[in-house]
Amino acid sequence: xxxxxxxxxxxxxxxxxxxxxxxxxxxxxxxxxxxxxxxxxxxxxxxxxxxxxxxxxxxxxxxxxxxxxxxxxxxxxxxxxxxxxxxxxxxxxxxx
Amino acid sequence: xxxxxxxxxxxxxxxxxxxxxxxxxxxxxxxxxxxxxxxxxxxxxxxxxxxxxxxxxxxxxxxxxxxxxxxxxxxxxxxxxxxxxxxxxxxxxxxxxxxxxxxxxxxxxxxxxxxxxxxxxxxxxxxxxxxxxxxxxxxxxxxxxxxxxxxxxxxxxxxxxxxxxxxxxxxxxxxxxxxxxxxxxxxxxxxxxxxxxxxxxxxxxxxxxxxxxxxxxxxxxxxxxxxxxxxxxxxxxxxxxxxxxxxxxxxxxxxxxxxxxxxxxxxxxxxxxxxxxxxxxxxxxxxxxxxxxxxxxxxxxxxxxxxxxxxxxxxxxxxxxxxxxxxxxxxxxxxxxxxxxxxxxxxxxxxxxxxxxxxxxxxxxxxxxxxxxxxxxxxxxxxxxxxxxxxxxxxxxxxxxxxxxxxxxxxxxxxxxxxxxxxxxxxxxxxxxxxxxxxxxxxxxxxxxxxxxxxxxxx
Numbered sequence: 001x002x003x004x005x006x007x008x009x010x011x012x013x014x015x016x017x018x019x020x021x022x023x024x025x026x027x028x029x030x031x032x033x034x035x036x037x038x039x040x041x042x043x044x045x046x047x048x049x050x051x052x053x054x055x056x057x058x059x060x061x062x063x064x065x066x067x068x069x070x071x072x073x074x075x076x077x078x079x080x081x082x083x084x085x086x087x088x089x090x091x092x093x094x095x096x
Numbered sequence: 097x098x099x100x101x102x103x104x105x106x107x108x109x110x111x112x113x114x115x116x117x118x119x120x121x122x123x124x125x126x127x128x129x130x131x132x133x134x135x136x137x138x139x140x141x142x143x144x145x146x147x148x149x150x151x152x153x154x155x156x157x158x159x160x161x162x163x164x165x166x167x168x169x170x171x172x173x174x175x176x177x178x179x180x181x182x183x184x185x186x187x188x189x190x191x192x193x194x195x196x197x198x199x200x201x202x203x204x205x206x207x208x209x210x211x212x213x214x215x216x217x218x219x220x221x222x223x224x225x226x227x228x229x230x231x232x233x234x235x236x237x238x239x240x241x242x243x244x245x246x247x248x249x250x251x252x253x254x255x256x257x258x259x260x261x262x263x264x265x266x267x268x269x270x271x272x273x274x275x276x277x278x279x280x281x282x283x284x285x286x287x288x289x290x291x292x293x294x295x296x297x298x299x300x301x302x303x304x305x306x307x308x309x310x311x312x313x314x315x316x317x318x319x320x321x322x323x324x325x326x327x328x329x330x331x332x333x334x335x336x337x338x339x340x341x342x343x344x345x346x347x348x349x350x351x352x353x354x355x356x357x358x359x360x361x362x363x364x365x366x367x368x369x370x371x372x373x374x375x376x377x378x379x380x381x382x383x384x385x386x387x388x389x390x391x392x393x394x395x396x397x398x399x400x401x402x403x404x405x406x407x408x409x410x411x412x413x414x415x416x417x418x419x420x421x422x423x424x425x426x427x428x429x430x431x432x433x434x435x436x437x438x439x440x441x442x443x444x445x446x447x448x449x450x451x452x453x454x455x456x457x458x459x460x461x462x463x464x465x466x467x468x469x470x471x472x473x474x475x476x477x478x479x480x481x482x483x484x485x486x487x488x489x490x491x492x493x494x495x496x497x498x499x500x501x502x503x504x505x506x507x508x509x510x511x512x513x514x515x516x517x518x519x520x521x522x523x524x525x526x527x528x529x530x531x532x533x534x535x536x537x538x539x540x541x542x543x544x545x546x547x548x549x550x551x552x553x554x555x
Contacts, residue, residue, distance in 0.1 A: 002326065002329055002331060002334065003216065003217075003326075007326055007334075010331070010334055010335065010338075011322070011334070011338055014322075014334070014338035014339050014342070015338050015339075015341070015342040016342070017119055017339055017342070018122075018338065018339035018340065018341065018342030018343035018344075018346075019342045019343065019345075019346055021119065021122045021123050021126060021339070021343060022126055022343040022346050022347060023346065024126065025126040025127075025347075026127075026128070026461065027354065027436050027442055027443055027446075027461045027462075028128060028434070028443055028446035028456060028459060028461065029125065029126060029127075029128060029131060029443055030347065030350065030436075030441065030442035030443030031184065031185070031188075031439070031441055031442065031443035031444045031446070031447050032125065032131065032443065032447065033122075033125055033126060033343075033347065033443075034188060034310075034314060034344070034347055034441070034443075035184070035188050036121070036122060036125045036134065036135055036138065037122065037318070037339075037340045037344055037347070038188055038191055038192045038314050038317075038340075039135070039138060039139075039142070039191075040121075040122065040138055040318075040336050040339065040340050041192075041195050041314075041317050041318045041321045041336060041337055042142060042191075042195055043118070043142065043145060043321065043332055043333050043336040043337070044195050044198040044199050044202070044317075044321045044324070044333065044337075045142075045146060045165075045198065046111075046145050046146060046330065046332065046333065047198075047199075047202045047321070047324050047328050047330055047333050048198045048202055049146075049149045049152075049155075049165075050149065050152055050155065050328055050330070051202045051206065051328070052157050052160060052161055052164070052205075053152060053154075053155025053156055053157055053158075053161065054154065054155060054156075054209075055156075055157060055205055056209070057208070059208060059280070060205045060208055060209060061157060061160065063201050063204045063205050063208070064157070064160075064201065064205050065160050065163075065164050066164075066197070066201050067198045067200075067201025067202055067204075067205065068160075068161055068164035068168070069164040069165075069168040070168060070194040070195070070197040070198040070201065070232075071194070071195065071198035072164065072165040072166075072167075072168030072169045072172070073168040073169070073171060073172040073191060073194040074172075074191050074192070074194040074195035074198060075142055075146075075169075075172075076168065076169040076172040076173050076176070077175065077187070077190070077191035077194070078188075078191045078192075078195075079135065079139050079142070079176075080173055080176030080177055081176045081179065081187055081188065081191070082125075082135045083135050083136070083139070084176070084177070085181070085184065085447050085450075086125070086131045086132045086134070086135055087132055088447065088450035088451050089128050089132065089446075089450050089456055090453075090455055090456070091128070091129070091455050091456055091457045092455035092457055092458065093455075
């Protein structure tokens with residue numbers, strides 16, 4: 001069970017990690033990095049899958065279905081555009 | 097260990113690995129040398145987490161699950177592969193909105209399900225639902241605006257008061273839902289109002305400020321995902337969501353700072369509201385022919401190229417890079433000077449130049465390059481306007497006063513490629529164009545770059 005102070009500790013540490021990881025990023029990577037972090041919260045897909053899997057009524061199932069659909073769009077779309085952008089970043093040494 | 101507990105051990109272990117891969121991937125993505133590998137690591141984490149989730153005990157609806165993943169995945173895959181690099185900001189907004197919607201959907205299922213999770217989890221579920229819904233509808237509006245589906249900014253009297261009242265009503269509803277375990281009617285009203293709040297919050301914000309808003313919604317979605325992660329007791333969601341929430345908040349601040357706007361300013365006032373008549377610019381704009389401009393650059397020691405969004409619209413980045421390469425072969429020191437908001441969001445111009453094959457080590461940002469303009473023989477400004485307007489430094493009455501700019505006016509010669517004589521995105525006259533050392537090269541960016549290439553080649 002993750003709750004109480006354990007939950008707070010996880011929350012606090014993860015927040016610092018997020019802040020530190022991005023702290024020294026150069027401006028040239030802001031757009032891909034925003035896209036990359038957008039991809040990472042695509043993990044919401046697994047939560048939506050669990051919600052759909054446990055749904056009982058028709059309404060819950062319908063909302064769960066929409067949730068999984070949207071979550072999959074977030075994860076896949078986020079990955080594709082981030083990968084496309086980052087793939088183009090090359091230094092002049094790699095060119096020659 | 098029996099089968100059920102070894103299964104849940106496998107799931108927890110996989111989520112742990114996924115969390116590590118996400119953080120490691122983001123870390124690698126923050127340097128251009130390792131960035132390409134970063135997204136692959138994070139992608140591997142996502143794949144592992146998704147696959148093991150099918151093993152979660154006590155689940156049903158597998159067919160629907162697979163259909164939904166296939167539908168959402170294929171649509172996003174195709175649209176993501178096809179989107180032009182210039183349209184990237186709105187695409188990120190769209191995918192981000194989908195994530196927010198998914199978080200809200202999880203909250204809705206949990207709340208409609210009516211299971212009593214206790215006060216803390218109730219609060220987190222409702223808050224996550226609220227934030228996710230706002231992020232969902234807000235991101236869709238941001239997408240519509242940048243995509244050009246929605247041209248005007250809608251403002252009505254008392255809009256901010258309306259939004260505040262709406263938020264207050266939502267918080268009251270949230271309290272009632274959590275404490276009274278209300279029926280489905282009230283929960284539906286709650287989500288509907290949250291969606292409306294996202295719309296009314298985003299509508300008055302102008303296109304130029306939209307990147308900051310998208311980044312903010314990105315951070316909010318992360319937070320919503322983390323909250324729902326607590327509700328579902330899913331460690332991968334908690335960690336990934338919180339990391340994105342924190343990173344996204346920092347990124348939003350960096351972007352707002354680069355644009356010289358505070359976040360409050362972006363959210364609560366429209367750009368242009370304060371744009372009173374700036375002091376008039378005296379003098380005249382002096383035109384130049386491409387052949388003369390070409391000669392000027394060919395015999396220069398140092399040329400700094402300042403590209404703006406106009407260059408990308410004209411699809412001129414390939415020609416500009418070709419021109420730069422010819423100049424480099426002649427021994428000219430060529431560098432690209434990028435303003436943080438040169439594209440539609442910080443870093444967007446770097447992506448557009450990278451697409452044209454410009455290596456990132458000849459690209460410099462404003463802080464690194466500004467001192468070099470004084471020693472540059474030619475500053476070539478193409479499709480950029482407000483970001484090189486010296487009024488931002490000198491004229492306190494200008495609406496862009498105080499915004500960090502590229503000091504192109506310090507170069508010995510300035511060549512400006514521009515389609516016509518009109519003012520820039522913000523409607524402000526540019527004092528740079530009227531300086532003695534400035535020459536205007538009128539025409540389409542791509543055509544002019546080609547003519548410059550010809551001019552240099554013919555020497």
